[in-house]
Each structure stands twice: as structure tokens, then as C-alpha cells.
Amino acid sequence: MAYAPGSGSGDHSQTVANHYNKLEESGLEQRSRSRIFYLRNFNNWIKSVLIARTLEKLRAKDPKRTISVLDLCSGKGGDLLKWKKGKIDNLVCADIAATSVEQSEIRYNENRQREGNRIFDAEFIVADCTKDRLKDKYKNTDQTFDLVSCQFSFHYCFESYSQAFMMLRNASECLRVGGYFIGTTPDSNELIRRLRKSSGNSFGNEVYNISFSQEDKTNFPLFGAMYNFHLEGVVDCPEFLVYFPMLERLAAQFGLKLVKKWSFAEFFKHNVRHKESLTLLSTMQALEPFPSIGGTEPMSTEKDDYKYAHQFLSSLTESHSQDHRRPLRIGTLSQAEWDAATIYLVFVFEKVEDVSPPFVATPASQRLTSAPPSGNSNNDGEGSKSGS
Numbered sequence: 274m275a276y277a278p279g280s281g282s283g284d285h286s287q288t289v290a291n292h293y294n295k296l297e298e299s300g301l302e303q304r305s306r307s308r309i310f311y312l313r314n315f316n317n318w319i320k321s322v323l324i325a326r327t328l329e330k331l332r333a334k335d336p337k338r339t340i341s342v343l344d345l346c347s348g349k350g351g352d353l354l355k356w357k358k359g360k361i362d363n364l365v366c367a368d369i370a371a372t373s374v375e376q377s378e379i380r381y382n383e384n385r386q387r388e389g390n391r392i393f394d395a396e397f398i399v400a401d402c403t404k405d406r407l408k409d410k411y412k413n414t415d416q417t418f419d420l421v422s423c424q425f426s427f428h429y430c431f432e433s434y435s436q437a438f439m440m441l442r443n444a445s446e447c448l449r450v451g452g453y454f455i456g457t458t459p460d461s462n463e464l465i466r467r468l469r470k471s472s473g474n475s476f477g478n479e480v481y482n483i484s485f486s487q488e489d490k491t492n493f494p495l496f497g498a499m500y501n502f503h504l505e506g507v508v509d510c511p512e513f514l515v516y517f518p519m520l521e522r523l524a525a526q527f528g529l530k531l532v533k534k535w536s537f538a539e540f541f542k543h544n545v546r547h548k549e550s551l552t553l554l555s556t557m558q559a560l561e562p563f564p565s566i567g568g569t570e571p572m573s574t575e576k577d578d579y580k581y582a583h584q585f586l587s588s589l590t591e592s593h594s595q596d597h598r599r600p601l602r603i604g605t606l607s608q609a610e611w612d613a614a615t616i617y618l619v620f621v622f623e624k625v626e627d628v629s630p631p632f633v634a635t636p637a638s639q640r641l642t643s644a645p646p647s648g649n650s651n652n653d654g655e656g657s658k659s660g661s
Contacts, residue, residue, distance in 0.1 A: 311561045312610040318559035343418045346426030350377030367398040403436035423456040431513040445527035454622040461514040481613040528626040560604030
């Protein structure tokens with residue numbers, strides 16, 4: 274695929290802010306009835322493992338260090354419990370949606386009250402992380418961080434070069450050398466692969482849908498390559514392709530070096546082998562029990578959505594003794610949910626040097642046409658993945 278010049282001249286920040294401000298918080302009972310209950314839990318598991326593994330790396334370097342975290346595009350505070358479990362010392366949350374920031378701060382204060390103040394200190398900032406310099410907004414002018422996290426939101430900054438520049442400046446400017454910048458974002462190669470397989474300009478299933486307005490499936494701008502993303506009951510707003518080689522190039526200007534990049538499928542396969550991560554899958558209900566328990570209906574009514582789980586279970590049954598008091602049961606995701614999950618990737622950058630590049634309004638890199646690897650991913654054809 275070729276990437277053509279582009280500046281992303283439109284401004285969709287307020288559209289995104291309005292969307293998330295209007296989203297109502299749903300209770301546990303309501304979430305459990307959602308068609309994407311297990312998908313959301315699976316994505317949450319990915320974040321939990323990523324955060325835990327990165328904190329382990331930091332403590333391996335210095336077991337006694339105090340840890341400060343910057344949570345970019347922090348939303349309603351969905352990761353507050355992860356930071357608590359990670360035993361961090363200080364947290365700064367920044368998000369463009371004022372309502373989300375307010376709800377996040379309320380959630381934090383309630384937790385702090387329950388814990389008798391035995392919890393990390395926190396600061397909450399309403400800001401557009403793609404346009405506002407966060408360093409100017411911190412209460413502590415000498416604030417530094419050991420870890421910066423941006424989960425399921427980084428793609429918004431690729432609306433324009435200037436927004437991507439500011440996002441990376443915010444991620445790196447106060448990050449200590451040896452610290453990490455981690456995140457999850459849609460894989461542009463995977464999105465375009467699926468787009469090209471489709472007969473029109475959209476693709477998806479009952480769970481998610483992605484549509485492009487441009488007719489050309491060959492050339493995409495480096496910035497401002499917009500598509501509309503719909504996820505059942507959660508997301509319905511414009512997003513932007515993140516051309517990863519460009520991200521690496523920009524990140525390097527800020528002293529950030531890529532440590533690792535995984536697709537969600539790769540990250541799952543790698544981490545599910547670890548006992549703690551496997552246990553967490555069950556604790557977080559990140560996979561749907563198959564066959565269903567106690568006569569409950571499966572999440573999907575499509576029989577083929579569980580064909581790979583059925584095949585895997587059959588192979589287990591054949592290789593095990595039939596003297597089981599209880600039938601064998603595995604954990605899985607429906608095909609529709611797996612297809613939605615595998616549009617994403619995980620990234621980890623390390624801060625290797627302190628640099629502060631000057632802003633260039635029209636970077637030479639933006640005028641180039643680049644071709645990323647066309648790798649033949651098979652994420653959307655692998656079927657439901659078995660876990661616990």
C-alpha cells in the first residue's frame with residue numbers, strides 16, 4: 274500500500290470530545306448483558322498485562338524506585354484499578370472530555386476514601402493531548418514520569434502532523450530516560466488489508482464496522498487518513514490511520530526507541546502462557562465459557578462463530594479420558610469479537626535520550642510516499658481463540 278502526502282486539515286477533536294462526554298456510564302449488570310461483554314474484558318486484559326509487564330521492567334531496573342505515571346487520553350478512569358494494583362506512587366490523568374475527567378476524579382476520590390488515603394496521589398487535567406502542551410498544566414513544574422500510557426486513543430493524533438507531534442511531545446517531554454511509553458492502537462496495515470478484501474469501502478460484522486469515505490484503496494495520506502469506526506454501544510466517531518513507520522520516525526526525534534510491537538493475537542499467544550496472565554483471564558472474564566454454563570445463551574447466535582472453539586474442544590475430548598464427572602470447557606471469543614479485537618496492536622517505546630526537536634510545519638517526511646510491508650495477516654480468519 275502506498276501512503277501519499279496529506280495534512281489532515283480537518284479538525285475532529287471536538288467531535289471526539291462531544292462523543293465521549295455524551296457516553297453514559299453503564300453499570301456491571303448492563304455491561305454483562307452487552308454483546309461485546311467478553312470483547313471489552315479481553316481488551317481490558319490486554320491493557321492489564323501490558324501495564325503489569327512494563328511496571329515489572331521498571332522495578333527490575335530499580336526495585337526501590339517510586340513510580341510516576343502519565344495516562345494520556347485517560348477517559349473515565351478505566352485504568353485506575355490497574356494503577357492501584359501496580360502500586361504506583363503518582364498519577365496524572367489527561368483527557369479532552371471534561372465530563373470523563375470529572376467522573377474519573379470522582380472515582381479516584383471514592384477509592385481513596387475507601388482505602389483510607391493508602392493509594393497513589395493523582396492529578397486530573399482537562400486538555401487536548403494532541404494540541405495542548407501538558408507540561409504547562411502540571412501542578413508540579415518539575416514533574417517527571419517513569420511510564421506514559423495511551424490506551425485505545427493514540428490514533429486520534431494522526432489527524433495531522435502537528436497533532437502527532439504534540440502527542441509525542443507530551444509523551445516524551447517529562448519521561449525519564451529509561452522510562453517507557455506504551456499503548457494500544459488500530460493496526461493500519463490490518464485495516465487496509467480488510468478494506469481491500471471488501472467489495473466496497475466498509476467492512477465489519479455485527480460487533481464492529483469500519484467505513485472509509487475515500488474511493489482509492491491504494492494511496493492513503495500519512496496524516497488525516499480518516500475512517501469512521503463503530504463498536505456496538507461504545508464507539509461511533511472518526512478515527513485516523515496510524516502509519517507505524519511514520520510513528521517510529523517521529524518517536525525517534527523525541528528520543529523514543531521502539532522496544533516491541535505485537536498484534537493483539539501475538540500478544541495474547543505470548544502472554545497466555547504465563548500463569549498470572551492465564552489466571553487473570555478467568556478473573557476478568559476475558560473469555561466466554563464454551564460450551565455455555567448452566568443453559569445460558571452464547572453471546573453470538575451465529576453457529577459458525579464458535580466453529581474453531583468446537584473443533585479445539587473436540588480435539589481435547591479425543592485426547593482425554595472420557596471418565597470426567599464434568600464436561601470439558603474452554604474459554605473463547607466469538608468469531609465476530611475476535612475479528613474486532615484483532616484490528617489492534619500493542620506498542621512499547623523506551624526513552625533512550627533527552628531530545629526536544631523543533632516543530633517543522635511541513636516536514637520533509639510528510640511529502641514522501643512510503644510503502645509499508647504488505648504482510649499477509651490472517652487475524653480475521655483464525656477463528657475464536659481458546660484460552661483458559
